[in-house]
Amino acid sequence: MTLIDVQGLSKFYGSHAAVRDVSFKIKEGEIIGLLGLNGAGKSTILKILGSFLLPSAGQASMAGFSVEFDADRVRELIGYLPDRPPLYEEMKVVPYLRFVAKLKNIPHDQIEQRIAEVLRKTNLEDVAWKCLGELSHGFRQRAGIAQALIHNPRIIILDEPINGLDPVQIVEMRDLILSLRGKHTVILSSHILSEITKTCDRILIIDKGQLIAEGKESELESTFVTTMRIVAEVQGDVNIPSLKAIKGVRHVEVAKKIDAQKMGVSVSVVTLECEGDVRAQIAKNIVDSGADLLAMGREGNGLEAVFMNLVQASKKTVGKSNGVKHA
Amino acid sequence: MRKTWQIASRDLGAFFSTWMGYVIVAASLMITGLLFNSYALGNDPKLSAEVLADFFYFASGISMVAGVFLAMRLMAEERQMGTLVLLFSSPISERQIIYGKFLSAFIFSMILQVVSLYMPALVMVHGKISIGHIAAGYLCLSLLGASTIAITLFASTMAPNQLVAAVGGSFLTVIFLTLWMLAKVVDQPFRDVFEWLSIHSEHFVPFSNGLVNLKDVVFYLGLIVFFLECSTRTLVGRRCQG
Numbered sequence: 001m002t003l004i005d006v007q008g009l010s011k012f013y014g015s016h017a018a019v020r021d022v023s024f025k026i027k028e029g030e031i032i033g034l035l036g037l038n039g040a041g042k043s044t045i046l047k048i049l050g051s052f053l054l055p056s057a058g059q060a061s062m063a064g065f066s067v068e069f070d071a072d073r074v075r076e077l078i079g080y081l082p083d084r085p086p087l088y089e090e091m092k093v094v095p096y097l098r099f100v101a102k103l104k105n106i107p108h109d110q111i112e113q114r115i116a117e118v119l120r121k122t123n124l125e126d127v128a129w130k131c132l133g134e135l136s137h138g139f140r141q142r143a144g145i146a147q148a149l150i151h152n153p154r155i156i157i158l159d160e161p162i163n164g165l166d167p168v169q170i171v172e173m174r175d176l177i178l179s180l181r182g183k184h185t186v187i188l189s190s191h192i193l194s195e196i197t198k199t200c201d202r203i204l205i206i207d208k209g210q211l212i213a214e215g216k217e218s219e220l221e222s223t224f225v226t227t228m229r230i231v232a233e234v235q236g237d238v239n240i241p242s243l244k245a246i247k248g249v250r251h252v253e254v255a256k257k258i259d260a261q262k263m264g265v266s267v268s269v270v271t272l273e274c275e276g277d278v279r280a281q282i283a284k285n286i287v288d289s290g291a292d293l294l295a296m297g298r299e300g301n302g303l304e305a306v307f308m309n310l311v312q313a314s315k316k317t318v319g320k321s322n323g324v325k326h327a
Numbered sequence: 328m329r330k331t332w333q334i335a336s337r338d339l340g341a342f343f344s345t346w347m348g349y350v351i352v353a354a355s356l357m358i359t360g361l362l363f364n365s366y367a368l369g370n371d372p373k374l375s376a377e378v379l380a381d382f383f384y385f386a387s388g389i390s391m392v393a394g395v396f397l398a399m400r401l402m403a404e405e406r407q408m409g410t411l412v413l414l415f416s417s418p419i420s421e422r423q424i425i426y427g428k429f430l431s432a433f434i435f436s437m438i439l440q441v442v443s444l445y446m447p448a449l450v451m452v453h454g455k456i457s458i459g460h461i462a463a464g465y466l467c468l469s470l471l472g473a474s475t476i477a478i479t480l481f482a483s484t485m486a487p488n489q490l491v492a493a494v495g496g497s498f499l500t501v502i503f504l505t506l507w508m509l510a511k512v513v514d515q516p517f518r519d520v521f522e523w524l525s526i527h528s529e530h531f532v533p534f535s536n537g538l539v540n541l542k543d544v545v546f547y548l549g550l551i552v553f554f555l556e557c558s559t560r561t562l563v564g565r566r567c568q569g
Contacts, residue, residue, distance in 0.1 A: 086411075
């Protein structure tokens with residue numbers, strides 16, 4: 001069931017288009033990642049979906065309610081965490097959540113129960129009676145999530161939720177976002193590719209205010225990644241001509257190294273540049289040639305390659321249309 | 328109304344959970360006390376009603392200054408701290424936000440009026456004045472304070488930070504305060520218009536002498552509602568523009 005429907009959405013600041021003709025649909029229960037460089041227009045799209053920024057053109061609806069004309073209904077449906085958590089520094093965590101709960105129309109007799117629930121879910125119980133201004137960045141971010149969850153919204157919008165967090169906090173935040181799967185529809189924006197890969201069901205790539213690609217990571221990869229670097233660690237002789245003969249393999253490089261665990265044993269590191277995913281054929285070829293295949297994997301993140309390809313292509317398109325040649 | 332009160336009660340709490348509220352109360356009480364002793368009571372013999380009129384005269388100035396300090400942070404601070412997003416993404420109208428903010432500052436200014444009541448009470452105990460005279464004076468101080476709060480709230484809605492809000496609010500208040508001077512140098516019908524728009528002279532004097540004219544009350548209420556609605560429209564516009 002489509003929960004969020006965006007059609008031809010544009011937002012102009014003067015003559016500058018922050019968002020231009022963006023359309024997409026999001027089903028109930030999905031975790032969607034909005035991926036783009038800084039200034040790509042991600043936050044503007046999220047603000048419009050949050051119903052506190054009106055679009056210049058186009059429509060967006062949440063559960064059938066227009067963000068423009070049914071703003072109050074939309075605001076009841078969503079929980080929103082901006083890139084900077086909206087915290088009143090002088091307030092303590094529990095009174096703050098109580099204030100937000102009242103703003104979000106939670107019935108009076110359910111407020112304390114909801115506060116206890118979100119404190120548990122966001123691991124804020126230990127700092128429940130501390131001033132928000134005294135909390136560390138990670139706890140502030142959690143308090144921001146807590147305010148977004150307090151009214152158990154159908155849709156949760158998280159703008160750069162892992163910005164500025166340390167590695168441990170990133171893992172905790174990731175687990176928290178994954179725990180929302182199924183119960184809520186989540187839209188999160190980030191420019192950190194690995195986090196989008198780990199948390200999202202589907203990815204929307206935004207560049208210069210336009211939606212340039214959307215789909216699951218694997219779909220994007222198969223559509224947009226034409227070359228792949230595969231690295232294999234091989235013990236024994238490597239038959240380079242037979243590797244080169246595999247259909248799709250464009251280039252093969254071999255380097256020798258001494259395996260630290262097996263003292264004195266030489267291991268070949270084979271790097272292959274291929275068109276498409278031919279890992280199965282490569283593995284079979286190495287094993288058939290009598291060598292031992294110790295490890296094999298693709299180099300770099302698939303999404304990274306997709307993103308870089310798309311952004312480069314977008315730059316070239318703009319360059320051509322402007323008569324500018326990009327390197 | 329419930330949402331308006333939620334905004335008001337949170338902001339009222341914020342006045343007392345920071346140094347701001349206490350400093351405003353302390354400074355206001357100290358200056359009022361000093362002026363009461365040196366200016367209203369003075370060294371020359373005076374009628375009690377004159378002492379009270381003088382008290383209301385300088386208390387009106389303090390009420391306006393306090394109004395600027397109370398209202399400058401109301402919206403500008405929300406923008407500076409990034410908390411306006413919380414209000415904008417909640418099911419609450421711009422009007423409820425503005426009226427809630429106004430209510431918090433107005434209640435705080437009423438607290439300031441209440442703690443200064445001991446001065447007219449002293450005049451009452453040691454002289455001969457009516458409760459009606461005191462009530463009329465305090466009604467005017469409240470209306471004048473509320474007008475300044477509404478004017479500065481409008482500036483705070485437009486300003487990027489509290490300092491600009493304070494400067495903008497003071498500037499607008501001074502304009503409304505000094506319109507009577509302009510009225511003296513222009514011809515009719517502008518003379519009457521400027522005199523009528525001046526927030527202090529023509530509308531204030533009857534109150535300080537214990538007279539309550541309905542037209543003066545309506546003037547202050549109209550001014551307050553006008554600036555609150557201007558603030559609401561500005562906030563709606565900000566939502567459109569982002």
